Amino acid sequence: MSHPTALAGTVRVLAFDVFGTVVDWHGSIVREMARLHPQVDGDAFALAWREGYRPAMARVMRGELGWTRIDDLHRMILDDILPRFGLQGLGEAERAHLNRAWHRLDPWPDSVAGLERLKRRYTVCTLSNGNIGLLTDMAKRAGLPWDCVLSAEVFRAYKPDPATYRGVAQVFDLQPEQVMLVAAHHDDLEGARACGLRTAYIERPLEFGAARPKDVSPRPENDLHCADFLALADALGA
Known part of the structure; x- marks a missing residue:
């Protein structure tokens, strides 16, 4: 870790990536499918649903689609993959309920306690591509103690657009180096670093399930590398 005490004195806001960093999307979707549609391979379903995420966002970024909330992108992907899993017969109410599984994601075991500690010393906020309603519902259910919910929806741009990272500093009237992005994804941290933010990498080796452990080796370009939020x-002295 590089000079945590020095960083503790300069950073004011911790902005958190959410999917994969704060909450376990894969395990949560697997559990939802086991409950709602036990005949379906929940692991394959979760991965297929998530795989559609970047291509769908890319369509918005290229201008093929107008600004679209993640809830609506998730629904487009869901409707597309249902036939592959024999679920094309689901009605509208069932599809809408399943799509809101992303509002019901469970936090990693350390997330709530870690955030509560960090919140005592820092402003803690989301910086997620998830929309505000989704992030708020998720926080309410999981007990995530955010000071503020910031989303791509606020900036009308998805990460890694610089508008998102710079936007956090602007919201709080801070210099970029007074904001730290906390994420389990190196591409997200790279985008933040390019905008002058500090970066903390969090190991989430099981993000894609126990069968697909992630390489969570430290990278020297990050200010901090931590096993979890605790x-x-x-x-950060919290």
Whole structure:
């Protein structure tokens, strides 16, 4: 870890990526499918649903689609993959309920306690491509103690658009280096770093399930590398 005490004195806001970093999307979707549609391979279903996420966002970024909330992108992807899993017969109410599974994602075991510690010393907010309603519902259900919910929806741009990272600093009237992005994804951290933000990498080796462990090796370009949010709180003196 590089100079956590020095960082603790300069960083004011911690902005968190959410899907995969704060909440376990894969495990949560697998559990939803086991409950709602036990005949379906929940692991394959979760991965297929998530695989559609970047291509769908890319269509918005290229201008093929107008600004679209993640809830609506998730629904487009869901409607597309249902036939592959024998679920094309689901009615509208069932589809709408299943789509809101993303509002019901469970936090990683350290997330709530880690955020509560960090919140005592720092402003903690989301910086997610998820829309505000989704993130708020998720926080309410999971007990995530955000000071503020910031979303791509606020900036009308998806990460890694610089407008999102710079936007956090602008919202709080801070210099970029007073904001730290906390994420389990190196591409997200790279985008933040290019805009002058500090970066903390969080290991989430099981993001894609136990069968597909992630390489969580440290990379020197990140300011901090932490096993979880409790270790981040230790590093930042919270």
